[in-house]
Amino acid sequence: MLEIRDLRASAGDTEILKGITLTVNAGEVHAVMGPNGAGKSTLAQVIAGHPSYEVTGGSVTYMGRDLLDMEPEERAQAGVFLAFQYPVEIAGVSNAYFLRAAYNEIRKANGQEELDPIDFLDVLEEKLKLVEWGPEIMSRAVNSGFSGGEKKRNEILQMAVLEPRLAILDETDSGLDIDALRIVAGGVNKLRHPERATIVVTHYQRLLNYIVPDRVHVLAGGRIVRSGGKELALELEARGYEWVEDAAGVA
Amino acid sequence: MESYLKQFEAFSANGGGSPPWLAERRRAAMDRFARVGFPTSKDEEWRFTPVGPIAQTEFTPAPPATVTREALAPFLFGHAEWPLLVFVNGRFSTGLSNIPPLPGGAVVGSLADAIARNPALEAHLGRHAPVETSAFAALNTAFLREGAFVHVPARVDLGAPVHVVFVTTADAEGTVAYPRNLFMVEREARASVVESYVTLAPGAAYFTNAVTEVVSGENAWTEHTRLQRESESAYHVGLTHVEQQRDSHYRSFTLAMGGAIARHNLHVRLNAPGIETLMYGLYLTRGQQLVDNHTAIYHDHPNCNSWEVYKGVLDGRSRAVFNGKVFVKPEAQKTDAKQTNRNLILSDGARVDTKPQLEIFADDVRCTHGATIGRLDEVAVFYARSRGIPAAEARRLLTYAFAAEVVSEVALEPVRAELDRLVLERLGSLA
Numbered sequence: 001m002l003e004i005r006d007l008r009a010s011a012g013d014t015e016i017l018k019g020i021t022l023t024v025n026a027g028e029v030h031a032v033m034g035p036n037g038a039g040k041s042t043l044a045q046v047i048a049g050h051p052s053y054e055v056t057g058g059s060v061t062y063m064g065r066d067l068l069d070m071e072p073e074e075r076a077q078a079g080v081f082l083a084f085q086y087p088v089e090i091a092g093v094s095n096a097y098f099l100r101a102a103y104n105e106i107r108k109a110n111g112q113e114e115l116d117p118i119d120f121l122d123v124l125e126e127k128l129k130l131v132e133w134g135p136e137i138m139s140r141a142v143n144s145g146f147s148g149g150e151k152k153r154n155e156i157l158q159m160a161v162l163e164p165r166l167a168i169l170d171e172t173d174s175g176l177d178i179d180a181l182r183i184v185a186g187g188v189n190k191l192r193h194p195e196r197a198t199i200v201v202t203h204y205q206r207l208l209n210y211i212v213p214d215r216v217h218v219l220a221g222g223r224i225v226r227s228g229g230k231e232l233a234l235e236l237e238a239r240g241y242e243w244v245e246d247a248a249g250v251a
Numbered sequence: 252m253e254s255y256l257k258q259f260e261a262f263s264a265n266g267g268g269s270p271p272w273l274a275e276r277r278r279a280a281m282d283r284f285a286r287v288g289f290p291t292s293k294d295e296e297w298r299f300t301p302v303g304p305i306a307q308t309e310f311t312p313a314p315p316a317t318v319t320r321e322a323l324a325p326f327l328f329g330h331a332e333w334p335l336l337v338f339v340n341g342r343f344s345t346g347l348s349n350i351p352p353l354p355g356g357a358v359v360g361s362l363a364d365a366i367a368r369n370p371a372l373e374a375h376l377g378r379h380a381p382v383e384t385s386a387f388a389a390l391n392t393a394f395l396r397e398g399a400f401v402h403v404p405a406r407v408d409l410g411a412p413v414h415v416v417f418v419t420t421a422d423a424e425g426t427v428a429y430p431r432n433l434f435m436v437e438r439e440a441r442a443s444v445v446e447s448y449v450t451l452a453p454g455a456a457y458f459t460n461a462v463t464e465v466v467s468g469e470n471a472w473t474e475h476t477r478l479q480r481e482s483e484s485a486y487h488v489g490l491t492h493v494e495q496q497r498d499s500h501y502r503s504f505t506l507a508m509g510g511a512i513a514r515h516n517l518h519v520r521l522n523a524p525g526i527e528t529l530m531y532g533l534y535l536t537r538g539q540q541l542v543d544n545h546t547a548i549y550h551d552h553p554n555c556n557s558w559e560v561y562k563g564v565l566d567g568r569s570r571a572v573f574n575g576k577v578f579v580k581p582e583a584q585k586t587d588a589k590q591t592n593r594n595l596i597l598s599d600g601a602r603v604d605t606k607p608q609l610e611i612f613a614d615d616v617r618c619t620h621g622a623t624i625g626r627l628d629e630v631a632v633f634y635a636r637s638r639g640i641p642a643a644e645a646r647r648l649l650t651y652a653f654a655a656e657v658v659s660e661v662a663l664e665p666v667r668a669e670l671d672r673l674v675l676e677r678l679g680s681l682a
Binding site: 082084 | 628629630634637639641645648649651654655656
């Protein structure tokens with residue numbers, strides 16, 4: 001589904017990704033772990049098409065298409081979804097309006113009929129249950145005045161409604177209390193599907209108790225320094241990131 | 252100047268001379284204008300808004316014209332049974348207006364009619380608008396004849412909002428009109444008035460010089476919405492002066508999207524304790540437009556609250572000016588006043604001059620102000636795009652969201668819905 005080859009990316013003059021190679025197949029959950037500043041969030045944002053990063057080398061193929069050649073909205077319309085580490089507040093636009101606009105743009109791009117607000121409510125109702133929310137949240141402005149946990153839950157709600165093929169969760173667990181973490185992880189698990197893939201970017205092993213990954217990659221200094229099964233996460237938890245950083249010769 | 256003096260003599264000879272108390276006020280106003288003339292850029296109040304194009308044009312009186320219901324339809328909204336007053340090139344149109352039976356002796360109609368019939372007007376008409384400090388208000392008062400009159404007696408709820416529409420036709424090219432309105436909402440009464448300035452000739456250059464006086468009685472509730480949608484080649488100078496009595500609630504919403512040069516002054520005087528005043532404004536400018544909002548709130552008594560939010564969205568090489576004055580007298584303790592002006596710039600050529608001006612002489616008060624000028628948040632644009640919303644649409648959505656925050660403060664749903672539509676329509680042209 002996703003094939004990243006020797007990907008290099010910079011922000012301004014600073015090279016952050018220094019040659020990432022990673023293959024994610026449909027049905028798989030991959031965890032990308034690593035210390036702060038390793039480039040985990042950059043990798044997530046480059047896949048989604050964040051304009052602040054310049055790709056300086058390598059390739060990303062998604063469902064047979066050159067992902068790097070696609071606008072961020074085209075990527076989303078083709079099924080790529082990034083759950084933001086810091087979801088953006090948009091005062092003045094209701095959650096319902098924003099989500100329906102996104103839903104319909106994606107449907108339109110895929111040759112499907114757009115839904116009116118009434119029909120969309122039916123779609124929403126079911127997805128709200130996934131994150132254990134009532135409909136009140138939909139009339140509030142997008143993330144505006146939301147607590148940290150509510151923002152992350154809202155990202156999972158958007159993901160549930162938009163039904164991406166490739167979901168990337170960027171530190172969705174950071175700052176969550178145990179209840180919010182359970183709800184967020186539960187939402188992700190319910191969306192697991194043989195035709196979908198998930199990349200979970202996280203600093204902590206804790207989330208992986210709830211979302212069990214098929215593969216774990218450790219990112220340090222802009223490179224993947226180690227890959228393994230889910231037991232790698234536990235090993236990291238026990239031995240700390242210095243262990244892999246030292247092994248990889250990253251300062 | 253001479254052409255105005257000549258026009259004034261003709262106007263006085265032709266019905267502009269009665270009743271005597273009004274003739275006197277007009278004459279005094281004309282004298283005042285003749286002495287001071289149009290302001291110049293040396294005048295602090297007009298520093299960023301050059302009125303040369305207005306001063307140097309010899310505008311003639313606007314001619315009568317006929318407008319069909321169909322032509323007017325796009326500017327109407329809400330319900331057909333709402334009281335509607337239509338003025339074509341400054342003249343009252345009985346045929347286009349709709350004055351349904353009103354509750355409790357309320358009066359909605361032409362000001363000229365009211366002047367002829369109602370001696371009580373003498374106490375208010377031309378008494379509040381500051382002829383001494385505003386040359387444009389003086390000029391308006393000199394030619395004061397027609398506009399909307401709304402009178403809601405004590406304890407009467409007007410129910411439906413009154414829509415007052417000043418429509419300008421293509422025949423108005425090169426002419427001037429002086430709309431003059433008086434809204435009296437008496438003790439414990441409730442009213443909502445929408446004042447619209449619209450045109451059938453989007454490219455016409457004409458001049459609207461409007462003055463509205465609002466008197467809000469004790470414990471009265473008044474909502475006042477002002478939609479300035481003049482031709483983008485026209486000049487519009489408007490002044491709204493509000494007098495509020497004890498425990499009254501006055502809320503204003505102004506939308507300014509027309510005019511080559513458009514200025515609106517909103518003055519609110521708080522004459523007693525316990526008053527609440529809300530002032531919301533939105534200006535949407537593009538091309539070479541210059542839109543100027545000056546507001547002044549006079550906290551003369553204790554325990555009054557005022558809350559002001561003006562927002563602007565600027566495109567092209569347009570300019571906006573905001574000046575917000577808050578005066579708090581020594582006796583106005585426990586004043587709670589908040590003023591905010593936020594500007595969203597969509598292009599490199601647009602420019603904003605914003606100036607909060609707080610003069611506070613009481614010590615036990617809470618007064619805050621803030622002004623911002625910024626661009627669309629690119630992270631928010633990316634956020635929307637990452638959800639599948641195309642870039643142009645994302646920008647439109649975020650711009651709309653910025654404006655919608657003030658529109659959502661309009662209390663009356665049909666008015667709010669119309670404002671929403673106007674904002675969306677204007678933003679649709681940005682892409």
